[in-house]
Amino acid sequence: MDPDMVQQVIDAASRVVASGAISANGHGNVSLRVPGEDEMYFTGGPSLRGHQPEAVARVGLDGTLREGRLPPIQAAVVAMHTAMYADQPAVGCVIHTHSPFATSFAVARRPIGCWIEALAMFGLPDGVPVAGYGPRGSDQAVANIRAAVVPGVPAVLLANHGVLVFHRTPELAVLVGGVVEEAAQAAVNSIGFGGPVEIPPEMRAAALQRAMAFEQEGTAEVGRR
Numbered sequence: 001m002d003p004d005m006v007q008q009v010i011d012a013a014s015r016v017v018a019s020g021a022i023s024a025n026g027h028g029n030v031s032l033r034v035p036g037e038d039e040m041y042f043t044g045g046p047s048l049r050g051h052q053p054e055a056v057a058r059v060g061l062d063g064t065l066r067e068g069r070l071p072p073i074q075a076a077v078v079a080m081h082t083a084m085y086a087d088q089p090a091v092g093c094v095i096h097t098h099s100p101f102a103t104s105f106a107v108a109r110r111p112i113g114c115w116i117e118a119l120a121m122f123g124l125p126d127g128v129p130v131a132g133y134g135p136r137g138s139d140q141a142v143a144n145i146r147a148a149v150v151p152g153v154p155a156v157l158l159a160n161h162g163v164l165v166f167h168r169t170p171e172l173a174v175l176v177g178g179v180v181e182e183a184a185q186a187a188v189n190s191i192g193f194g195g196p197v198e199i200p201p202e203m204r205a206a207a208l209q210r211a212m213a214f215e216q217e218g219t220a221e222v223g224r225r
């Protein structure tokens with residue numbers, strides 16, 4: 001087991017917990033692809049809260065356990081992680097949670113619309129699609145996820161289950177998980193005032209361009225312009 005990879009997975013799990021986009025019991029799993037190898041490091045523990053390095057497992061992208069141990073309940077969801085790495089070479093981190101507000105949409109089998117600007121800025125200008133239900137870890141569940149994932153779109157809701165986020169780095173994956181949860185929470189809170197309204201499609205592109213323009217200008221500092 002590479003201690004550096006183990007630490008990176010633990011750090012990513014801690015970041016998910018710190019982001020707040022997680023259910024009360026902390027259920028979820030995080031994996032990191034080993035660069036250049038056909039394997040990943042995976043959180044085999046029951047909760048991302050206080051996840052211990054000893055519970056991290058090294059798993060082949062064919063789903064076989066290579067090092068560590070994998071309780072059955074965690075082994076069942078390995079396939080949805082490996083499928084994302086197999087299908088998307090650029091993906092370096094996969095995160096699965098039951099973050100409460102996003103999971104409310106998953107339970108209702110309703111996609112999340114582009115209700116907040118951050119979705120457009122972080123690769124979800126058309127919101128978050130829903131993958132049809134299948135028993136967790138089943139071939140059906142994985143096939144449904146693959147069918148729902150839109151190339152370049154870093155998140156999908158899992159019907160009657162939770163959320164799956166995948167991105168190049170753990171930092172970006174955690175960020176997207178937080179943005180998805182924030183959009184879902186704002187939408188639920190807006191229901192008393194008529195419900196969420198989508199940003200018009202042409203304005204979503206404008207929001208992204210505006211964000212990129214700010215990014216190019218760099219950090220503002222006094223005395224520098």
Ligand SMILES: [Zn+2]
Nearest residue numbers: 096097161162
């Ligand atoms: Zn789950």
